[in-house]
Amino acid sequence: MKAQPRQDLLDIWAAVAEATVVDGKWTWGGRVKPNSVSDAEQLLCIMYPASEVKALKLDDPDQTSRDSVRALRLLGDNIEIPRRLVGILTEYMKNYVAKDQAPDFSGGTYYGPHDGPDVDKVSPDQRALPIVESFSVSLTLTLATLGFVRIFRTRVSRPEVLEEIATLEALASKRLSAAMVGLLRSFTVNVFPVESRSGEILYGTANQSNEPKETVIARLRRSLEEVRAGLRDLTIGSGQVESDLGNPNLLFECGWSWSIIRGAPEIETTEEIGPQNDGVAPGRPSLYFTVNALAGILDLTTERTRVLRLLNEEQQRLAQALQLRYDLTRQYWATLATFGNGQWPLEDMPWRTSDAEESDYFTLLMTSLVSEDLDRSRATDTELSKILAVLVELAGRGRITRRSIERDPAIELHAPGVQLTLVGSDSVGTVELQWIVSDFAATLLKRIVALAGLARSQKLRQDLLDLAERVWDYLLRRRFRDEESEKGPAGLWDQPSQAFPQAGLDRQDQPSWYYTERIVESLVVLSRVLESRQFSSDELIEHAWRVLGEAEARFDQEQERSSALNNPKIVAEMRGMETDLARARDIISDSPATSVAKCNKVLLSLDDWAVARANAEAM
Missing domain, CATH: 1.50.10 (Glycosyltransferase)
Structure with a gap:
């Protein structure tokens, strides 16, 4: 903005x-x-x-x-x-x-x-x-x-x-x-009668479907019954009109x-x-x-x-x-x-x-x-x-x-x-x-x-x-x-x-x-x-879980292959990927798009390794 x-x-x-x-x-x-x-x-x-x-x-x-x-x-x-x-x-x-x-x-x-x-x-x-x-x-x-x-x-x-x-x-x-x-x-x-000027205005406001007056007023009274009951219970200050509120012929x-x-x-x-x-x-x-x-x-x-x-x-x-x-x-x-x-x-x-x-x-x-x-x-x-x-x-x-x-x-x-x-x-x-x-x-x-x-x-x-x-x-x-x-x-x-x-x-x-x-x-x-945290759609969160699942599976497979190499550089990079995946899991509900981005980073690195390995095997 x-x-x-x-x-x-x-x-x-x-x-x-x-x-x-x-x-x-x-x-x-x-x-x-x-x-x-x-x-x-x-x-x-x-x-x-x-x-x-x-x-x-x-x-x-x-x-x-x-x-x-x-x-x-x-x-x-x-x-x-x-x-x-x-x-x-x-x-x-x-x-x-x-x-x-x-x-x-x-x-x-x-x-x-x-x-x-x-x-x-x-x-x-x-x-x-x-x-x-x-x-x-x-x-x-x-x-x-x-x-x-x-x-x-x-x-x-x-x-x-x-x-x-x-x-x-x-x-x-x-x-x-x-x-x-x-x-x-x-x-x-x-509090006022239904037939009063205020009552007519209230009825006109509520009646957006041109229904009979008796029908609208009855439904409106039912919708406001909880409010009416609460107002009867007021015990301090102004606004205490318990007797009038009990009259079903009056609006308020x-x-x-x-x-x-x-x-x-x-x-x-x-x-x-x-x-x-x-x-x-x-x-x-x-x-x-x-x-x-x-x-x-x-x-x-x-x-x-x-x-x-x-x-x-x-x-x-x-x-x-x-x-x-x-x-x-x-x-x-x-x-x-x-x-x-x-x-x-x-x-x-x-x-x-x-x-x-x-x-x-x-x-x-x-x-x-x-x-x-x-x-x-x-x-x-x-x-x-x-x-x-x-x-x-x-x-x-x-x-x-x-x-x-x-x-x-x-x-x-x-x-x-x-x-x-x-x-x-x-x-x-x-x-x-x-x-x-x-x-x-x-x-x-x-x-x-x-x-x-x-x-x-x-x-x-x-x-x-x-x-x-x-x-x-x-x-x-x-x-x-x-x-x-x-x-x-x-x-x-x-x-x-x-x-x-x-x-x-x-x-x-x-x-x-x-x-x-x-x-x-x-x-x-x-x-x-x-x-504030933005609400995320269920579809986006579900997508993030699927991406995380693939990233973690690919990571586990690579970890099995790399463990035998005992290469310090590879071990350090694997630890970085593990940290990214842990963070992706932690934030997946609040920030699913960011979680996906972290998973994609890991997946791209793993794919680069897979391509390099395939090229080496072909030589």
Whole structure:
């Protein structure tokens, strides 16, 4: 691939440092003024690769690569970089603490009024409202921080540095606990009659074969019975609607709203997280915030989180409650998206939510939920190919792999983006708020490379990587170029006007940490996929066993002939062949083609000996 994730991430690190470190000091903000989400995204541009890509780790000065130090040289050398990061991370954790000493998860400057561009209409109370995106990104950032300090602490002996690390660890742990509680209070189950507007939309989504309504609803209820039963067992947090879920005449949906649910009960916890304030969000899940929440919860279950024991006992209890909601939510939406025996509802684009909003962006979000579900069920390439077809179509409809036209409405997916109304936000202000999401292309790249990691056949994997290459080419056109500004942000994102020059989009002069962080996520996933073991076909493995069998048989025959010669050179060459055959046997299941290559090397040498012997006998 043209994309080289390790080098691309190093280039982004260098660009982040160039744009952020001014006169030796870390500065916050970019395209928008600092807020709890944007500042976390800014930090994750460095911390996420450092925690997920082994070659880019920064927590052990002795193992930090020269390339990493060179990219982050504005922060110091291999010794100084981790200590500077401790200070910067501590500053973030302290910046976002409310007056009541509870961690602050407000959306701040990311909030805008739903009725126009006049941001002055947004009241201070509205800017202080917590947002699920801040809960989710805080899970990722605090876990990256805790893992970082757990390792760095073992490499430090100076008391003042150890004290700084202890302070950061306590702040990060408190923020992690508060974010988990926030997510538990933002989860919701929306129950509605079959004959309601939401019920009609759900029926229309599920019915891809024009079957009678009663038949479809009955089958859908049976398919979701396991999810329904699981939701009845929820015991903490919001989303407890056991009585309504037992009514067979009602349908339901589950997931996360945009903020804490109005009337959500407090979570009993031994963690000192400060007051748990009342919520304002309605009890209806948002597809965007659901997928966003699931991404953060997934970080709670990684091998790194378990191995480094990043969660204390109480946090493990909270994480288990979130994991249950994760599983039920994923299963619900994946069941709906793949319901029926013919065309999947996912393939009927654009996806329509239960509140009658529809967008190709929602279809893209649904591919994430379906992919996660298929990963856990070890799906076949036939099922994965269906998602590939959807992603190919989305790339075209989004004018990523197809050219745009004058006044093309598809450009609105990218600029300004999809506008999400935050229902209930006007309860503390005079206008309803909106949240704009413009990461369609970056999210598409992440979904493509993640699916490539699930592919079993080389052809499907390559088809996905080829598509990823085309999306990456498009994204490179949106990256700031060196000549655009005297001080940067060259090498960062996002400049959509470069991809759509005819659209008359405003040119930007500041980096979008929102967009750059999503590019970083995609590159980290791509790095993981490229380093992972590829699935090998049964036919190739069987062929490798047959070749190995012939090579070992020929070797045994030659060994019998050569043993009587007592020739040191021949003995040494035979030992080399024996080593190659042993290696071929060891790797045959994981790397059958390489195993065949080693066997062929031995067979060619043995054949050369046979030819030489035949020629000698003929003389």
